[in-house]
Amino acid sequence: MHNPDHYLLLTPGPLTTTAGVRESMLKDWCTWDDDYKSLVQSIRSDLLTFAEVSAEDYTSVLMQGSGTFSVESVIATAVPDDGKLLVLVNGAYGKRIAEIAERLKLNVRTIEYAETDMPDVEKVDTVLAEDAAITHVAVVHCETTTGLLNPLHDIAGIVKRHNKTFIVDAMSSFGGIDMSIKNMDADYVISSANKCIQGVPGFGFVIAKRTTLQSCEGRARSLSLDLYDQWKTMEDQGGKWRFTSPTHTVRAFKQALEELKQEGGVLKRQERYVENQRLLVEGMRALGFSPLLPDAWQSPIITPFYYPEHDTFQFERFYEELKARGFVIYPGKVTDLKTFRIGNIGDIHPSDITALLDAVRESSYWIEPAAL
Numbered sequence: 253m254h255n256p257d258h259y260l261l262l263t264p265g266p267l268t269t270t271a272g273v274r275e276s277m278l279k280d281w282c283t284w285d286d287d288y289k290s291l292v293q294s295i296r297s298d299l300l301t302f303a304e305v306s307a308e309d310y311t312s313v314l315m316q317g318s319g320t321f322s323v324e325s326v327i328a329t330a331v332p333d334d335g336k337l338l339v340l341v342n343g344a345y346g347k348r349i350a351e352i353a354e355r356l357k358l359n360v361r362t363i364e365y366a367e368t369d370m371p372d373v374e375k376v377d378t379v380l381a382e383d384a385a386i387t388h389v390a391v392v393h394c395e396t397t398t399g400l401l402n403p404l405h406d407i408a409g410i411v412k413r414h415n416k417t418f419i420v421d422a423m424s425s426f427g428g429i430d431m432s433i434k435n436m437d438a439d440y441v442i443s444s445a446n447k448c449i450q451g452v453p454g455f456g457f458v459i460a461k462r463t464t465l466q467s468c469e470g471r472a473r474s475l476s477l478d479l480y481d482q483w484k485t486m487e488d489q490g491g492k493w494r495f496t497s498p499t500h501t502v503r504a505f506k507q508a509l510e511e512l513k514q515e516g517g518v519l520k521r522q523e524r525y526v527e528n529q530r531l532l533v534e535g536m537r538a539l540g541f542s543p544l545l546p547d548a549w550q551s552p553i554i555t556p557f558y559y560p561e562h563d564t565f566q567f568e569r570f571y572e573e574l575k576a577r578g579f580v581i582y583p584g585k586v587t588d589l590k591t592f593r594i595g596n597i598g599d600i601h602p603s604d605i606t607a608l609l610d611a612v613r614e615s616s617y618w619i620e621p622a623a624l
Contacts, residue, residue: 259575260604263582264396264424264554265446266453267598269508273451276507281499284492288499291506292491298509302518303426303433303441303459310433311465313483314457316498319423319444321477322456324352326419326440327390329472329479330464331358335387338379338416340407343367343397344585345421349390356473361386367397367586370549373406380414390419394429394551397585398544399593401429401551408436417464423447423456424553428525428597430518439464445501448521448553448597451508454501525552528596528605535609536594539616544591554595556584562618567592573615579608 261268281288292314299312315322327349331337337358339350342365353360363379365371371391380386389411393404404420411418419440425431426441428448433441441459445451458479465483472478476495485494515521529552533543536557544556559565567583570592574581584591596605 259578259580260600260608261580261595261598262600262608263580263595264593264597265444265595267446267450267595268600269450269452269504270511270599272511273504273507276504277452277500279503281503283497283499286490288502289489289491292486292493292497292502295502295506295509296486296491298506299457299459302509302512305434305459309462310459311462311483311487312457312459313465313479313486314455314493314497314502315477315479315482316455316493316495318453319442319447319456320348320352322442322444322458323349323421323423325472325474325477325479325482326442326458326460327352327358328356328474328477329468330417330419330440331356331388332471335359336361336383336385338363338376338383338386338389340371340376340389340391340402341365342369342371342400342402343392343395345392345395345397345423346390349392349421359385367395368400368545368589370400371402371407373403373410376407377410377414380410380416386416388417388419390421392421392423393431394422394425394553396424396554396593398556399551399554400545400549401425404431405436408438412437424597425551427512427518428521428553429551430522433459445505445508448525449505449508449512450598451505452501454498455505522552524601525597527602528552528600529555531602531605532594532596532608535605536612539609539612540619541612544586544589553597554582554593556586556591556593559590559592560616560618564618569617570615573617574608574611577611577614579611 296312426443444456446453468480541557582593
């Protein structure tokens with residue numbers, strides 16, 4: 253009988269963590285203590301190592317809250333009053349960046365695409381050429397609305413050719429998909445503790461070009477989300493956060509970083525995620541499910557599938573059937589299409605995907621047993 257208090261999270265985060273990550277939270281920490289501040293500094297250094305950038309050119313800063321808090325801290329701090337932000341939108345998280353900018357009463361322009369379409373990079377080039385007021389460009393790397401992997405390096409080349417500040421929301425990709433921040437010349441790369449690094453929720457982080465961040469003093473439109481002040485305090489006071497930090501989450505993140513090293517780094521983790529996703533799609537197709545996106549566009553992070561074409565299919569019942577067997581999946585987020593999503597990041601391995609596919613077969617209540 254399945255334990256209802258324990259199941260595998262097949263979502264884009266929070267996600268299934270290792271016993272080591274969970275056990276690391278059993279000790280309490282003092283935010284002012286030098287041991288804790290040293291822990292923070294080691295995390296900041298590790299992030300630059302995994303990003304493959306030098307501490308001379310880049311720095312990192314941790315920010316309380318969910319990943320969206322870190323995104324807002326960048327938008328609120330980086331874009332000046334006389335600046336203009338261009339946001340590429342082909343999903344809910346691109347829309348969220350634009351909404352953040354609008355709430356902050358920034359000058360913002362969007363290029364919007366369908367949620368199942370790849371951005372037209374030539375259109376980006378045209379807009380930047382015709383609109384000289386644009387100073388900053390933001391894009392979501394892996395748009396988890398659909399799992400689509402946007403052409404980050406192609407977009408970066410155009411943004412930098414026009415000499416604009418480049419903001420990358422790498423929330424669900426950093427640490428699990430190889431990317432060259434240095435080659436992109438990205439100014440800000442944003443992610444969260446509870447995604448591909450495989451920590452637990454509680455804070456996000458920003459990897460920023462030093463010269464770009466240093467120019468932001470006094471610009472933030474929020475006290476709590478002032479990215480510059482947060483960074484300056486961490487720099488000047490040896491890892492101290494301005495306000496109370498999520499100490500247990502921070503310790504868990506350090507353990508997660510150590511486990512990423514033990515796995516062999518980002519490329520090895522990407523290999524596992526890719527194999528998970530390959531097995532998932534292959535197995536789901538064999539069970540009669542159709543993926544939303546073409547294979548070439550699909551990230552190894554999360555995969556949407558169309559609802560089965562059957563009158564009796566109800567996602568809620570399917571969800572509960574799977575949960576009763578130890579697996580939690582995700583509802584769809586695409587606006588006009590009936591889909592559900594299955595993630596395969598976190599402490600998920602090919603054997604787990606095989607077990608999931610068995611559970612999907614058993615949970616397909618709308619199919620006659622003989623057909624299975």
